[in-house]
Amino acid sequence: MNGLTPGFADPVPDAQACFRALLEAMARPGRVERLAALPEAPAPLAPAAAAVLLTLADAETPVWTDAGPVAEDWLRFHAGCPLVAEPGLAGFLLATGGLPALAALEAGTEEEPHRSATLIVQVAGLELGGGWRLTGPGIEREHRLQVEGLPRGFLADWAANGARFPRGIDLVLCAGNRLAALPRTTRIEEAG
Amino acid sequence: MAYVAVKGSERAIEAAHAWLAEERRGDPALPELSLAQIEGQLGLAVDRVMAEGACHDRGLAALAVKQARGDLIEAAFLLRAYRTTLPRFGASRPVETGGMRIRRRISATYKELPGGQVLGPTFDYTHRLLDFALAAEGSVPEPAPEAATDAAAMPRVTGLLAQEGLMAPEPPSEVEPRDLTREPLDFPAERPLRLQALARGDEGFLLSLGYSTQRGYGNAHPFVGEIRMGAVTVEFEPPELGFPIEIGEITVTECQMVNQFAGSKTELPQFTRGYGLVFGQGERKAMAMALVDRALRAAELGEPVEAPAQDQEFVLYHCDNVEATGFVEHLKLPHYVDFQSELEKIRLLRREAGGE
Amino acid sequence: MTALGYNFGYLDENTKRMIRRALLKAVAVPGHQVPFGAREMPLPYGWGTGGIAVTASVIGAGDRLKVIDQGADDTTNAVSIRHFFAKVTGVGTTERTGEATIIQTRHRIPETRLREGQILVYQVPMPEPLFRLEPRVAETKRMHALADYGLMHVKLYEDIARHGHVAISYNYPVLVGGRYLMSPSPIPAFDNPKMDRMPALQLFGAGREKRIYAVPPYTSVTSLDFEDHPFQPVRADAPCALCGSRESYLDEVVVDDKGGRMFVCSDTDYCATRQTQREAAE
Numbered sequence: 001m002n003g004l005t006p007g008f009a010d011p012v013p014d015a016q017a018c019f020r021a022l023l024e025a026m027a028r029p030g031r032v033e034r035l036a037a038l039p040e041a042p043a044p045l046a047p048a049a050a051a052v053l054l055t056l057a058d059a060e061t062p063v064w065t066d067a068g069p070v071a072e073d074w075l076r077f078h079a080g081c082p083l084v085a086e087p088g089l090a091g092f093l094l095a096t097g098g099l100p101a102l103a104a105l106e107a108g109t110e111e112e113p114h115r116s117a118t119l120i121v122q123v124a125g126l127e128l129g130g131g132w133r134l135t136g137p138g139i140e141r142e143h144r145l146q147v148e149g150l151p152r153g154f155l156a157d158w159a160a161n162g163a164r165f166p167r168g169i170d171l172v173l174c175a176g177n178r179l180a181a182l183p184r185t186t187r188i189e190e191a192g
Numbered sequence: 193m194a195y196v197a198v199k200g201s202e203r204a205i206e207a208a209h210a211w212l213a214e215e216r217r218g219d220p221a222l223p224e225l226s227l228a229q230i231e232g233q234l235g236l237a238v239d240r241v242m243a244e245g246a247c248h249d250r251g252l253a254a255l256a257v258k259q260a261r262g263d264l265i266e267a268a269f270l271l272r273a274y275r276t277t278l279p280r281f282g283a284s285r286p287v288e289t290g291g292m293r294i295r296r297r298i299s300a301t302y303k304e305l306p307g308g309q310v311l312g313p314t315f316d317y318t319h320r321l322l323d324f325a326l327a328a329e330g331s332v333p334e335p336a337p338e339a340a341t342d343a344a345a346m347p348r349v350t351g352l353l354a355q356e357g358l359m360a361p362e363p364p365s366e367v368e369p370r371d372l373t374r375e376p377l378d379f380p381a382e383r384p385l386r387l388q389a390l391a392r393g394d395e396g397f398l399l400s401l402g403y404s405t406q407r408g409y410g411n412a413h414p415f416v417g418e419i420r421m422g423a424v425t426v427e428f429e430p431p432e433l434g435f436p437i438e439i440g441e442i443t444v445t446e447c448q449m450v451n452q453f454a455g456s457k458t459e460l461p462q463f464t465r466g467y468g469l470v471f472g473q474g475e476r477k478a479m480a481m482a483l484v485d486r487a488l489r490a491a492e493l494g495e496p497v498e499a500p501a502q503d504q505e506f507v508l509y510h511c512d513n514v515e516a517t518g519f520v521e522h523l524k525l526p527h528y529v530d531f532q533s534e535l536e537k538i539r540l541l542r543r544e545a546g547g548e
Numbered sequence: 549m550t551a552l553g554y555n556f557g558y559l560d561e562n563t564k565r566m567i568r569r570a571l572l573k574a575v576a577v578p579g580h581q582v583p584f585g586a587r588e589m590p591l592p593y594g595w596g597t598g599g600i601a602v603t604a605s606v607i608g609a610g611d612r613l614k615v616i617d618q619g620a621d622d623t624t625n626a627v628s629i630r631h632f633f634a635k636v637t638g639v640g641t642t643e644r645t646g647e648a649t650i651i652q653t654r655h656r657i658p659e660t661r662l663r664e665g666q667i668l669v670y671q672v673p674m675p676e677p678l679f680r681l682e683p684r685v686a687e688t689k690r691m692h693a694l695a696d697y698g699l700m701h702v703k704l705y706e707d708i709a710r711h712g713h714v715a716i717s718y719n720y721p722v723l724v725g726g727r728y729l730m731s732p733s734p735i736p737a738f739d740n741p742k743m744d745r746m747p748a749l750q751l752f753g754a755g756r757e758k759r760i761y762a763v764p765p766y767t768s769v770t771s772l773d774f775e776d777h778p779f780q781p782v783r784a785d786a787p788c789a790l791c792g793s794r795e796s797y798l799d800e801v802v803v804d805d806k807g808g809r810m811f812v813c814s815d816t817d818y819c820a821t822r823q824t825q826r827e828a829a830e
Binding site for chain 1: 564568577580692728766
């Protein structure tokens with residue numbers, strides 16, 4: 001555990017601030033939130049993605065990540081979360097490289113759709129405006145969001161995820177100190 | 193007409209709390225109750241508060257009884273609200289009631305059994321005549337004669353029946369039981385979860401439900417296989433040590449009810465068990481719990497589920513007195529907004545029914 | 549740590565995390581009841597423990613908290629809950645709807661239109677809208693899974709057949725996002741239209757029943773009705789005796805024992821603001 005970088009500097013208020021940003025992001029899909037208080041997470045973890053896991057994960061939530069052993073040690077120590085090798089068994093997933101297949105993740109049941117996984121994805125860019133046109137709950141008319149670094153075919157997978165509502169996974173997109181969320185209810189169109 | 197909206201709730205609340213404190217203390221010319229007195233002399237009240245407050249700490253339970261002015265449900269609530277803020281280190285290993293340091297042990301199914309019957313400090317066979325001698329303070333009772341007991345020589349009655357193959361086996365489960373205090377109830381609730389809820393449940397509610405099974409609401413033919421009360425060791429196994437260590441000793445009361453079971457296509461007729469376990473000396477609660485536990489097993493044993501005591505949702509959702517007292521008593525909070533909407537609705541319906 | 553020796557917001561961080569996870573899922577599935585491991589709170593079940601648990605998990609040092617009961621800031625339970633949070637968080641409190649970032653409420657939605665950046669936290673006694681028709685949770689869960697709300701439509705239809713009206717005046721069931729039947733908590737039906745496409749986030753906490761649910765901003769919330777019997781919110785047909793409002797929900801105040809009564813706004817902040825404006829204009 002030597003050389004482990006620190007987590008939140010002030011865990012109680014920092015986790016609260018991160019949660020409020022997440023709640024706002026999930027309630028207003030496509031709005032980009034900036035986190036001020038960030039942990040010193042080791043590469044390849046983006047600070048915002050690391051903050052989200054410190055805020056939400058603990059001994060009761062199995063986490064899957066592709067971020068490698070240093071990041072895993074850091075998460076184990078600071079969040080106390082068990083790490084699983086099988087994406088389908090995780091409550092939270094953190095993808096820093098490619099995306100795990102959405103259809104293989106826990107989507108909850110018709111009776112208990114809340115038992116679904118939350119997928120945190122580190123993307124190369126996250127900007128308001130341009131790119132996607134988002135509609136659905138939380139959005140007055142439409143939100144525009146530009147996301148860079150998601151694989152081709154993501155929009156088709158996302159549409160399939162939305163089609164099984166109320167089942168489905170929810171997504172948190174992170175880049176640097178910024179995050180945006182896409183609950184399963186959000187519909188995405190590529191805006192020309 | 194002048195109307196000023198009522199203000200001053202804050203001052204009213206403060207004054208009410210001051211009055212409560214004054215009433216709690218009572219006549220200051222009389223000595224104040226000490227926690228040691230409550231713990232020592234109102235021990236069964238303390239036990240009940242620990243059981244329903246789901247926290248084993250006699251000193252804190254005594255404080256709760258004092259703070260609640262002897263209102264035991266209020267005291268259980270105080271203890272629960274304290275308990276919930278405590279850090280959670282882990283779960284103890286199951287207590288071994290077979291190795292109990294027995295203070296009381298009786299069986300209704302056998303006249304003689306290994307280890308014998310130990311009456312212990314019981315109200316049974318007392319004549320319920322008010323003892324006016326107790327009203328005069330100052331007398332210290334003679335020490336009671338005490339026979340030596342030997343836990344090893346006190347096998348459990350259900351074990352004796354099991355040796356003969358007459359008791360339905362209940363193999364220990366490898367599955368970690370769910371924790372009622374961490375996750376909400378979910379149905380169907382498996383037996384460990386039901387027993388957790390019953391152990392915290394209200395004595396009065398369980399008593400009435402248990403009673404109802406005896407009066408035909410749920411088909412039970414119970415015998416008290418055994419009731420035992422005494423001290424058991426609590427052990428905790430820290431993950432980093434890998435072996436259990438003793439962390440203390442608590443008093444518990446255990447009741448094992450033996451019930452007839454007619455058998456089914458796949459099983460021969462045999463006895464089944466209803467189980468009750470409570471903190472402290474709480475025999476009435478342990479017995480009632482055992483009756484209700486057995487009634488709640490109706491579905492798994494293929495018996496018809498017809499009576500209230502056999503209905504999981506009915507029993508488990510309503511046995512917690514902290515939840516029940518909160519919701520019943522919330523009716524005294526203001527409801528005038530809703531009442532106003534009812535008034536307007538009833539006026540409307542009456543106007544129209546009156547023929548316009 | 550606050551002065552009391554309890555964590556900020558009373559709840560420990562593990563409990564907050566568990567509630568926060570439930571809140572995010574609740575927002576992701578609008579109107580769906582998410583079970584959560586409600587803890588005992590220092591206030592009794594039925595007195596707002598669910599709302600308190602939600603507020604305690606959401607609130608931060610920068611928030612301004614408003615607490616109302618029956619629309620009023622000065623009802624005893626509202627005062628008690630406001631004191632509790634002032635004590636365990638030290639955050640600023642306010643009685644002004646416009647200034648608050650979090651509003652915890654029992655039985656009312658403020659008259660002043662809420663905006664983005666505000667969170668409305670409802671105290672919920674019975675989260676299950678179907679419980680009077682089907683008390684079994686296992687059964688109602690199945691109905692929600694299938695969106696099978698025929699039981700409720702039949703009940704409303706029978707009301708209309710018997711009385712000519714739906715006989716529900718408060719806690720009037722709503723459909724959220726066209727999918728989930730939801731209890732709006734015991735607010736008067738008058739307040740139901742305010743929930744529809746509200747710019748603020750609406751969170752609901754039921755402590756004793758251990759359920760959390762949510763309505764995201766700008767989400768459709770429709771009161772159940774029939775084409776030939778549209779939903780009709782009811783209010784007393786009078787102006788407020790203090791501020792003259794003809795739009796606000798009114799409390800009926802009995803002023804003597806000879807049948808004398810008057811009507812005043814239930815929302816005390818709304819009423820006081822209007823009175824001040826009227827005085828300033830004079």
